[in-house]
Amino acid sequence: MSELMIERNPEPYNAEPVPGALIERFLTPQNLFYVRSHGPVPDLPADHRIEVGGISVGECSISIAELKARFPVRTVTAVLQCAGNRRTDLQQVGKTSGDPWDIGAIGNAEWTGVRLADLLDAVGASDASNLFVCFTGADEVDVEGEVAPFGVSIAMTKARAPDVLLAWAMNGEPLASEHGAPLRLVVPGYAGVRSAKWLTRIEVKDTPSEAPIQAHDYKLFPADVTSETADWTQGLTINAMPLNAAICSPGSGESLPAGKVRIEGYAVAYERDVSRVEVSLNGGRDWRQADFSDDPDGQWSWQRWSLDAELPKGRQHLVVRAFDDAGQGQPELPDTMWNFAGYLCTAWHHVHVLVE
């Protein structure tokens, strides 16, 4: 484990990089990419076979070597972000369940694999929009005492989207075990949880997965719902992810010498573009326009940004907010989006530093 990783939970192993390391490269190295495990990390052989079945699909199995041989190999650059990223900001408002993620439960990688759509076509799956594709992982998950294999699903329409991959490589390297080796799903634009790791089975169904992760977890509820009162047939299944931005450098609590400082971070709008990023050096009273550091090709990457500023001595309060290409801005306060499971914190991000 890299020294730049902060462990959020030893078992299951969950960790995120320190913010300054997160933002150093456009593509996040595997050993700095956040790890969100829901159970012990499985150890699967390279010749592991994935079962495929379900509605109008003849039960079969396929190996990674067969996927590579039968289908065109594709590369997609995409952010994966945990639905609980920035949960600590919501925990300032009130207690939530879940690991205390700071701003690092996100990473941007180049994924290599084959289109899920190509496999679905090859096995004769229907493309009817009322169907779901369900994924099972080799990891065993305990959701509120219910132990079952990890399972999630996505709607057939999304499953057929050209950038949804069955991936065996990340930034040109074989997937590390903690990132889903030997084969994982990558669903660009969706919360990380849908990108199932350690795939063991792919099944076409006419209902979403009934596995606890899909059915009783990763849903967004209003603030007046608690874990005790939640009706899991209600709530918003967290798929598409909202606009977000964070300051990665300087880090909160850092001491800096007076003078010039480069403020850096990320912003992400997924299927939309980030149209601008604004940084305040005085707690939100005035705003400056940050510059984009990247000019990504595809639509699923993050945009790193930077602003060069001079900070006077004393305690300084930095804030970032982004706007997307529909002119949509981020809500200011975490209070306005608090939910008991601590999902989807998109409030303006604040960093306090001491300039000496």
Place this chain on the structure above:
Amino acid sequence: MSELMIERNPEPYNAEPVPGALIERFLTPQNLFYVRSHGPVPDLPADHRIEVGGISVGECSISIAELKARFPVRTVTAVLQCAGNRRTDLQQVGKTSGDPWDIGAIGNAEWTGVRLADLLDAVGASDASNLFVCFTGADEVDVEGEVAPFGVSIAMTKARAPDVLLAWAMNGEPLASEHGAPLRLVVPGYAGVRSAKWLTRIEVKDTPSEAPIQAHDYKLFPADVTSETADWTQGLTINAMPLNAAICSPGSGESLPAGKVRIEGYAVAYERDVSRVEVSLNGGRDWRQADFSDDPDGQWSWQRWSLDAELPKGRQHLVVRAFDDAGQGQPELPDTMWNFAGYLCTAWHHVHVLVE
């Protein structure tokens, strides 16, 4: 002109319905649909011909009768909303240019016409994604002293989208003159300005329209840019529209009898879904979940919502906010999105009433 329309400008004629009338029906009647003219309303004959030309297109013209005869007739239900809707909320923060729209510069209609894509195919237009389709209207527009025919453009990719129509009817009736008779463009999901009325010419170009409406208007700038300092080659061209919601009934300033009241309004998220609408009866301290009144088929409609509540006597402060299906909420304050032209106010909407 309906007595339920509030004139915002006599010349060019701009008007919006009173909020309570706006929300009575899922489909907004033509005579209650906001009118945003940029010049005098043209009077074109029914046999008016529209020129078609540009890159790799043989110059030609087509009548509405020919469009109906040659291409399949399509119907799309879609909101059109002025980019300046709710400008009055931004004007509470600071002066802006533009007409003082309240919450009524929006309407939801069923549009009938043919796909723009079908016409583009028929005239041999390329579908290259670096091209633009430019539209000219019969209306003469004065933008900061520059008088020219109304002109806008959309990217070829959007122009080819199946729901973009050349429309001659609204809610099953021929287009009224103020809504663009005999033929207008309808670009679902985009600011109303792109849905050019009184079409005279359609042209494929490799640049956006150079008409003043496209080039020097309808762009979103940060708060520190003024009309004097604006660099019109910069700024965000307002196309896709953001999440929004408003309370239409009761209206602001109304007096109500104590007891039960139904609070009603609209919410719109365009290519996303509105996942929930929350109403506060006490200025934003507590929130209740509103019910959706509509279950629209397509993705371009608004969603009307309602909440039955009991209001105590006294001055009461109602607020609405919506969330989309990516969990994205609206920013709370208009201060955080103010811009000199008063575009895209998406702040929580407030209504003050007196309960007697």
